[in-house]
Amino acid sequence: MCIQACLNTYLRSATPPVFSSRTCRIASIIEHRHPLKDPSQPEHATKNRPDKEQPADVARGMKYVEEIGLANARDIIKMVRWNDRYGIKFMRLSSEIFPFASHDEYGYKLEPFAAETLREAGKVIGELGHRVTTHPGQFTQLGSPRKQVIDNAMRDLEYHAEMLSLLKLPEQQDRDAVMILHLGGAYGDKPAAIERFKENYARLPQGVKNRLVLENDDVVWNMHELLPLCEELNIPFVLDYHHHNILFDDTQIREGTKDVMDYYPRILATWEKKGITPKMHYSEQTPPAITRTKRRKHSPRVMTFPPCPDTMDLMIEAKDKEQAVFELMRTFKLPGFETFNDILPHTRQDENKPWKPKPKKAVKKSKKKKTDELDELDAKIEEEEPEDVPPPIVPDEEVGMGGPEGRVYWPPGMEDWLRPPKRIIKKKEDGAATPAKKKRKTAADAASIASEAAPLEDVKTPIKTPAKKAAPAKRAAASSTKKKAAAKSVPTPSASDEEDDQLSSPPLSEGTEDEAPAVQKRNARPAATRKKSGRATAQVSYKEEADEMSM
Numbered sequence: 001m002c003i004q005a006c007l008n009t010y011l012r013s014a015t016p017p018v019f020s021s022r023t024c025r026i027a028s029i030i031e032h033r034h035p036l037k038d039p040s041q042p043e044h045a046t047k048n049r050p051d052k053e054q055p056a057d058v059a060r061g062m063k064y065v066e067e068i069g070l071a072n073a074r075d076i077i078k079m080v081r082w083n084d085r086y087g088i089k090f091m092r093l094s095s096e097i098f099p100f101a102s103h104d105e106y107g108y109k110l111e112p113f114a115a116e117t118l119r120e121a122g123k124v125i126g127e128l129g130h131r132v133t134t135h136p137g138q139f140t141q142l143g144s145p146r147k148q149v150i151d152n153a154m155r156d157l158e159y160h161a162e163m164l165s166l167l168k169l170p171e172q173q174d175r176d177a178v179m180i181l182h183l184g185g186a187y188g189d190k191p192a193a194i195e196r197f198k199e200n201y202a203r204l205p206q207g208v209k210n211r212l213v214l215e216n217d218d219v220v221w222n223m224h225e226l227l228p229l230c231e232e233l234n235i236p237f238v239l240d241y242h243h244h245n246i247l248f249d250d251t252q253i254r255e256g257t258k259d260v261m262d263y264y265p266r267i268l269a270t271w272e273k274k275g276i277t278p279k280m281h282y283s284e285q286t287p288p289a290i291t292r293t294k295r296r297k298h299s300p301r302v303m304t305f306p307p308c309p310d311t312m313d314l315m316i317e318a319k320d321k322e323q324a325v326f327e328l329m330r331t332f333k334l335p336g337f338e339t340f341n342d343i344l345p346h347t348r349q350d351e352n353k354p355w356k357p358k359p360k361k362a363v364k365k366s367k368k369k370k371t372d373e374l375d376e377l378d379a380k381i382e383e384e385e386p387e388d389v390p391p392p393i394v395p396d397e398e399v400g401m402g403g404p405e406g407r408v409y410w411p412p413g414m415e416d417w418l419r420p421p422k423r424i425i426k427k428k429e430d431g432a433a434t435p436a437k438k439k440r441k442t443a444a445d446a447a448s449i450a451s452e453a454a455p456l457e458d459v460k461t462p463i464k465t466p467a468k469k470a471a472p473a474k475r476a477a478a479s480s481t482k483k484k485a486a487a488k489s490v491p492t493p494s495a496s497d498e499e500d501d502q503l504s505s506p507p508l509s510e511g512t513e514d515e516a517p518a519v520q521k522r523n524a525r526p527a528a529t530r531k532k533s534g535r536a537t538a539q540v541s542y543k544e545e546a547d548e549m550s551m
Contacts, residue, residue, distance in 0.1 A: 087336020141184030
């Protein structure tokens with residue numbers, strides 16, 4: 001019994017990636033009919049694109065899409081050798097190896113441009129004794145009432161048959177290379193859909209009929225409806241256990257595998273008539289699935305085997321692809337389970353990565369001269385330090401193969417181990433200093449320092465004129481009426497006077513009650529903020545105040 005993995009998650013995430021489903025858009029095919037802006041340089045996503053101003057050539061556009069298909073076909077060899085190393089002998093080839101090959105307008109034949117590449121892949125498959133299959137998509141239906149759908153299905157089946165034939169496999173392996181197909185929709189009338197399928201099947205080329213097999217689905221067609229049709233048209237029948245447990249005729253059979261085993265002889269007979277190795281599909285529903293719709297979803301891995309003969313090819317259809325196969329191999333100790341080990345998280349030991357030697361530590365210069373003993377000690381340490389040598393180069397045929405320890409298995413849910421660790425970017429707090437803010441602050445600090453360090457002669461200082469001494473006091477016999485008549489006004493000081501008042505003049509606390517509001521008003525004035533004037537301040541006379549004090 002061989003177990004099949006449709007794709008390969010380990011090789012898909014390798015550097016460079018290995019897979020066979022590269023594709024493109026029709027718009028890209030049309031765009032690449034124009035030559036590159038610089039044909040002497042390789043194509044670049046932005047710097048060297050097709051020049052639409054130059055004349056288009058259909059052949060140039062076809063060559064572009066053909067190169068994509070050839071890259072996919074070359075990777076088949078790597079995937080088959082990888083499977084063989086770890087005991088997987090059965091593989092489903094992608095239907096997208098050659099993009100748009102069956103398109104009604106942009107389609108093309110694989111021969112002669114892909115014949116040599118496919119022959120090389122078939123040679124490796126034949127030498128290793130592997131078996132391969134294909135599974136055309138859900139839109140390839142032979143029971144549709146629409147002519148366009150039937151025409152598209154015919155071209156798609158012919159494309160798959162041509163691809164398998166160009167592998168040039170040995171006779172039995174070529175016979176085992178089948179195309180698995182679903183019957184399609186019922187379109188409200190199952191008997192009419194079956195009749196249309198029969199008519200269209202009869203129109204197929206013999207090369208397509210030899211490879212076509214039918215599979216029960218989980219939406220429309222169950223085993224009891226397809227098995228009689230396969231027996232009538234001599235078409236092998238693929239039993240899908242997962243689909244059968246969702247959609248079955250409860251009047252004839254119960255859910256599960258116990259009752260379906262009674263149909264094994266009839267199922268195997270459809271394969272034996274054509275001499276093809278029997279094939280069955282197995283998958284399991286996701287654990288939380290309850291409704292019929294949710295049960296259709298496949299689980300990442302399967303936990304057990306269905307009851308089937310050892311001579312049958314069992315296709316495991318699971319999300320984790322080859323890892324689901326490894327899980328079964330470990331659980332049941334199948335041949336090859338000892339060939340692989342767990343991968344190291346985020347680490348690949350089977351790739352050639354760019355290498356740079358570690359920078360040597362710079363020798364600190366000291367003003368003091370080192371003694372001879374220190375010089376000898378440094379030289380000894382340098383001799384004992386191991387040289388930084390590059391890692392061994394991995395040969396091309398060993399790149400992506402798991403290394404000498406076969407580290408290709410990743411535990412359930414740990415698919416991110418296949419890739420480098422994600423960079424964790426810490427979220428900056430509100431108001432945190434950013435490089436731009438630091439730069440602006442540095443510039444502002446430098447400007448303030450420069451302004452403070454300006455020459456002193458550039459700053460004009462006000463000239464302070466000392467106030468004259470008060471005149472001698474008059475006699476006490478002076479008339480009091482003259483004192484009352486005199487105006488008792490408070491002079492308005494300049495900026496320099498305010499400073500002098502604050503530093504040297506005593507507070508005017510001995511004046512009369514009439515003077516108090518004026519003094520309070522003066523003290524409440526805000527300090528001057530503009531530059532001090534260089535002009536000399538006006539002289540202030542305190543003669544009248546002195547007279548009052550003498551009295």
